[in-house]
Amino acid sequence: MPVETCVDPGAPAAGVATLRHTWPVREYDLAATLESGQVFRWTPEDGGWEGIVAGHWVRLTATPHTLTAETCVPQTDWNWLARWLRLGDDLGAIVATFPPDPPLQEAVSACRGLRLLRQDPWECLASFILSSTKRIPHIRRIVGTLCTRFGRPVPVPPGRAPGFAFPPPARLAGATEAELRACGMGFRAPYLRAAAQAVATGVLRLETLPELPLATARQRLMALPGVGRKIADCVLLFAAGFDAAFPVDVWVLRALRQLYFPRRRLPPRRLRAFTETHFGPYAGYAQQYLFHYMRVRLGRNARSDPAGPTGRSGGGPAAGTPAGFCPQVGQFSR
């Protein structure tokens, strides 16, 4: 679906550089999108959100029906940002492809307007290599330190903290493991360095991933040390255009066990088979709704495991599976 641009009534003619641009949007929850664990470099500021995209400082503000971007370097073309924001997505059409099961419908209702972004593949790969067994605030700090120490300074408006681009592969490939560890990333340092070297030397060509079949693209990523199924799927979904990729982390695993199979003990293999057949062509979008729903609505209550020795989960308002719901089990009973 083509991305609409320049429909702001007061927008200048094409070719004129501006510092601000407004798009009309429907159902775009900017805060939920930027806080849902896809990206790690955005901070709320003065009622908007500020971050760095493609080496540009960007401030985003939202109203119920518009999204406005500001930069501090005049832009003649805003399509790079529209693409990053995935403004061309028809969210209603995407949600319409979801299976009508109660858990997913509840998650969609609770997180209306949550979107996926289309990130730079290298930043995404590097960030998720740093994400393993880390909480999101800590990932944000490690990535921030990495950018401060290795990234190119970028122009920011007066009064703002200094901004830095995400460091390119060649820059990190040339860093020592000790320098990387000093950013707080621990045992992930050699993984990040190896990935930077693979991309910088052309052994791994991230720009070609979108042209490959999903399984092939996944194999290329998983060839890197420190990159397994989950991190590979994050890159495929968040940066390479594979909307069917379905990263399974501890939260999504919890969602699957508690919301879909509350009184069974399915091994991860069976659960993965379920995710590959149940959620449809936008499975990755569905995954993002389940992930965010588990985090913001259930929070701490989600940690008890109904299938484990602790018994029933705690009494959050939406903590229970709708009574009597049983997903189609025939398709994976073999």
Added chain:
DNA sequence: GTCCAGGAGCCAT
């Protein structure tokens, strides 16, 4: 102190 985090690699069954 103990547990856990948007995991993955290694080794023993």
Added chain:
DNA sequence: ATGGCTCATGGA
């Protein structure tokens, strides 16, 4: 194929 154990680090 599957189940433990370990790898840093910091916050609750």
